[in-house]
Amino acid sequence: MPQAVTDQNLPLVRRLEAVGFRAWPATSVQYDGSWQIRLTGGHPSKRLNCVVALDPSDSRDIAIRLEKAARKFEAHGRPILVRETPLTPKPLIELMKADGWERFEEVLTLTCDLTAIELPENTLDHLPSHDVGRFVDADLCVNGTDPALKPSLAEVVSAIKPPTGLFVIEDPEAGPVAVALCVQDNDLAGIMSLAVRPDHRKRGLGLEILTAALRWARMRGAKSAWLQVVADNAPALALYSKLGFTEAYRYAYWRKGSST
Numbered sequence: 001m002p003q004a005v006t007d008q009n010l011p012l013v014r015r016l017e018a019v020g021f022r023a024w025p026a027t028s029v030q031y032d033g034s035w036q037i038r039l040t041g042g043h044p045s046k047r048l049n050c051v052v053a054l055d056p057s058d059s060r061d062i063a064i065r066l067e068k069a070a071r072k073f074e075a076h077g078r079p080i081l082v083r084e085t086p087l088t089p090k091p092l093i094e095l096m097k098a099d100g101w102e103r104f105e106e107v108l109t110l111t112c113d114l115t116a117i118e119l120p121e122n123t124l125d126h127l128p129s130h131d132v133g134r135f136v137d138a139d140l141c142v143n144g145t146d147p148a149l150k151p152s153l154a155e156v157v158s159a160i161k162p163p164t165g166l167f168v169i170e171d172p173e174a175g176p177v178a179v180a181l182c183v184q185d186n187d188l189a190g191i192m193s194l195a196v197r198p199d200h201r202k203r204g205l206g207l208e209i210l211t212a213a214l215r216w217a218r219m220r221g222a223k224s225a226w227l228q229v230v231a232d233n234a235p236a237l238a239l240y241s242k243l244g245f246t247e248a249y250r251y252a253y254w255r256k257g258s259s260t
Contacts, residue, residue, distance in 0.1 A: 010056075013086050013249050015188075016109055016226055017054065023183035023190045024048065025159045030072070032065050034058040039076050042152030046105070046253055049073070050083040059089035066095070082254040093254075100257040106231040107252065110245035114189065114225050117244045119215045126212035128165030128182070132157050135166035138176035142197045157181070165216045167209050171200070178205040182213035189217030191227035194236075206239050214243075 021029075026038035026048045034055035040048035051069050066082075073080040084093060084103070096103075129135055136154045140147055157164070162185040169178040177200040181192045191213060196205045214225055229236045231250065 009248070010086060012111075014054070016111075016248060017052070017085065017087065019183075019185045019188050019190060019226075020047075020228075022162060022185060023160060023192050025156065025161070027155070027159075032069065033060070035065065035069070037069050037072055039072065039078070040152070040156070041076055043149060043156060045156075046081055046083070048156065049076075049078055050081040050253065052083045052085065053088045053092060056087055056089050059091040062089070062092050062095050066092075079255060083251055084254060085251040086249050096254050101254045102257050103252050103254050105253050106250055107228050108231050108237070108250050109226060109228050109248045110240055111224055111226045111248045112240075112243060112245040114214060114218045114222055117214075119211045119218070126167055126169060126209060128167055128213075128216055130166065132166065135168060135179065135181070138168040138170070139179045139181075139193065139195070141176045142179050142195045144198075162186075163220065165213055167213050167216075169205055169209055174200065178209045180209045180213045182217050184217045184220050184222050187221065187223040189214065189222035189225045191225065194227070201235075206236075207242070210239070210243070 021036070024045070024047050027040040027042070028038070030037045034053060035058065036052045036054060038048055038050055038052065051066075066080075070080040082092070082096065082101075132154055136150055136157060139145070139153065140150060157166070160183055162183050165182040165184070167180040167182065168176055171177045174197075176197070178196045180194040183190045183192055191210065194206065194210055217225065225245075226248070227240065227245070229240065
């Protein structure tokens with residue numbers, strides 16, 4: 001597993017956080033100072049339902065603001081989640097620790113230089129679709145997700161404003177076996193989701209669909225790519241490392257402990 005990055009490039013973190021918000025838009029976004037409160041009633045994605053602080057120095061009235069944010073989540077029928085990034089004020093982290101909050105799911109944000117990597121030519125066989133319904137059906141199938149989430153996932157994908165490539169690999173008999181969603185935001189390409197159906201893994205499909213998405217983005221002018229992967233997903237980290245992705249920063253989530 002890549003080692004944690006200690007010397008954080010905060011301008012890069014800010015830029016990747018900003019493009020990440022555009023690439024996976026929440027239904028409701030409210031600000032309390034530099035804290036962004038993201039809520040999406042119909043979809044449980046943690047990235048769409050969390051509090052994210054965007055300025056390490058914005059630490060006034062933390063306890064009051066955290067309680068105020070918690071009430072907004074409660075109104076949406078959700079428990080409050082705080083997403084900790086290198087931009088999170090240290091006093092906020094200390095307060096959550098002291099109050100018995102639990103830190104969970106560490107995620108790596110990786111980047112690679114698209115101008116420097118070699119991508120197979122044959123990936124042009126996989127051209128992106130613009131059919132949101134077809135992609136969402138394939139994504140739900142490949143990930144084994146509850147079909148009831150189709151309307152909310154379709155709403156999220158349809159709300160993405162930058163150019164988006166929806167990639168699906170289908171087997172004539174098995175149906176959808178791999179999916180990837182690539183969002184090109186000026187010179188940055190974000191891989192927002194990539195999945196291979198469990199019964200079709202270890203066949204090179206992950207590399208195939210990822211390189212197809214990156215090649216599409218590079219042909220449209222993207223110079224760098226970024227993605228996010230859970231820190232303990234060793235197979236995915238091995239795949240991304242093979243293509244030259246390296247760690248830019250990590251984030252994690254905090255939730256209230258059972259006794260708080």
